[in-house]
Each structure stands twice: as C-alpha cells, then as structure tokens.
Amino acid sequence: MFHSLQYPFPGLILSNRDQFEDYRASHASLLDYRYQYDQNLASKTDVTVQGICPLTLERTTFTSPIAGGAKLDDGRVVPDWRASQICGRGVPYADRATAHYALYVRRGQLGHCLYFSDTEILSNVIAGRCTSLTRGDIADLPKLAAGGNTFDTILVVNKIQGQLELNPALTQLRKMLADKGRIVFSANFHYFEPHSSRHDTDGGVYWALGWDFLDRMRNTGMKAAQAVTFWAAETGYLGPFNFLFEATK
Numbered sequence: 001m002f003h004s005l006q007y008p009f010p011g012l013i014l015s016n017r018d019q020f021e022d023y024r025a026s027h028a029s030l031l032d033y034r035y036q037y038d039q040n041l042a043s044k045t046d047v048t049v050q051g052i053c054p055l056t057l058e059r060t061t062f063t064s065p066i067a068g069g070a071k072l073d074d075g076r077v078v079p080d081w082r083a084s085q086i087c088g089r090g091v092p093y094a095d096r097a098t099a100h101y102a103l104y105v106r107r108g109q110l111g112h113c114l115y116f117s118d119t120e121i122l123s124n125v126i127a128g129r130c131t132s133l134t135r136g137d138i139a140d141l142p143k144l145a146a147g148g149n150t151f152d153t154i155l156v157v158n159k160i161q162g163q164l165e166l167n168p169a170l171t172q173l174r175k176m177l178a179d180k181g182r183i184v185f186s187a188n189f190h191y192f193e194p195h196s197s198r199h200d201t202d203g204g205v206y207w208a209l210g211w212d213f214l215d216r217m218r219n220t221g222m223k224a225a226q227a228v229t230f231w232a233a234e235t236g237y238l239g240p241f242n243f244l245f246e247a248t249k
Helices: 017-026 028-040 093-105 121-129 138-146 166-175 212-219
Strands: 011-014 047-052 059-064 111-116 130-136 151-157 177-186 197-201 204-208 223-232 237-248
Touching: 011 017, 017 028, 017 223, 028 237, 093 121, 093 151, 093 177, 093 223, 093 237, 111 121, 111 177, 121 130, 130 138, 130 151, 138 166, 166 177, 166 212, 212 223, 212 237
Parallel strands: 111 130, 111 151, 151 177
Antiparallel strands: 011 223, 047 059, 177 237, 197 204, 223 237
16 A cells, blocks of 8 residues: 555556557547636636645645636636646646655655756655655756766656757666666656657757657666656646656666
C-alpha cells in the first residue's frame, strides 16, 4: 500500500503512442466530459476553483489567470491551466503534479532528492518528505553529473525541452540516479507527434517532445520509461491530456 497520508494520483500509465490512441478511442465520452468541464469554467476574469492540494492534503484555492488562454466566441477565456495555475501556497501546476506523482510512486518519501524548476517554492512544501533536497540549475547539468552524487529521486519541471541535445542530457540525468532511483519529468509534450523536433529561436533552443522521448530514455539505459496522462478537478489538474514522464535506474 502507498503511504496513508499520500493523496492518490489520478493517472493512466502508457508505454507507447499506440496505447494512447487506443485510450482516446475507447474513452471518447469521458474525454468529451473533461473537455466540456473545462469549457464551463471559462470566464472573463481569472478563474478560481476550490480543491485539495495533493502535497499537503489541505483545502486550497487554485487560481488560473486568463492571460494567454483560449478565447471563446462569447468573450470568455479558458485558461492555460498547466502554464498559469497556482495553488494557495503558490506552487505552480507542473511542479505540483511532478512532485505529487513522485510521492505517490515512492510511497510518500523521496529520499535524497534533486529537482530542477524555475521556482523554489516547491522546496518549502516537499522538504519534509526528503532525506535531503537539492535544487539544481539545468545549465550545470554536466558539472552535476560529473560530481559523483546520486539521488533517489530527480524531478525535472519544464527544463528538459530547453537542452541543446536531448540524449546527452538524459544520459547525464541517468548517471545521477541511485540504483532503483526514479526520475519524473514534466515537459511540453506534443502527444500527436511520433518524433521530437528541435527548434532554434532567438531565445534559444526549444524541443517539441514527441513519443520517441520514451525511446530516448530507454536508449540511455533507463528502465520502465513510461508516460502518464492525468486529470482530476479536485486537485486542479484541468486541461486536455496532461502528461508526465517517468523512468527508473
């Protein structure tokens, strides 16, 4: 059993694109319901919904600004939930989901944990679930990998898609995993695309990840590489086809 104080994770594990397409075909009514649920929350002002923070088990308010959302014909806006939503403690959607899933599969304890994120606020929430907690800078990944430290859990929140080359970055991350350690990624995933594509812009490199990301993880020697799609209104996990990735060593 999982830790009694750990909130269940509302996800479905997928090993490849074919499984995803089968899921879409067999659960069309459920997916239509989720889509309509999101549409009904559209507003002309920032959207707030009540729910439960899965990290603290507290009642909380999830706030989603409408800036950058999808505007409907009537002027209301469906927020970009994943990009903009925060809970009452200020933890962003992607950070919350990444840590939640890791805590769920690791039975409520993250051991020696390394995380990469744009925000430091997550550390205030999960520190008590870690033997040690280190926040890393993804720009220092080669240096960190050469340092010899290993971690039971590595959380990578919206950072892998900004690497110059995916495969070396994944190899370096695997090197830092302890035996049987687990890595969980939140990333910008193009779930209809079989292959990842690199885009060079004035702001730097950007990867649009496709389903081959799973094979890229497997090719480094990572085990049990999987995608996890999830949705749950009570924990603020709104929006179509939210995804995480995980693997072990």
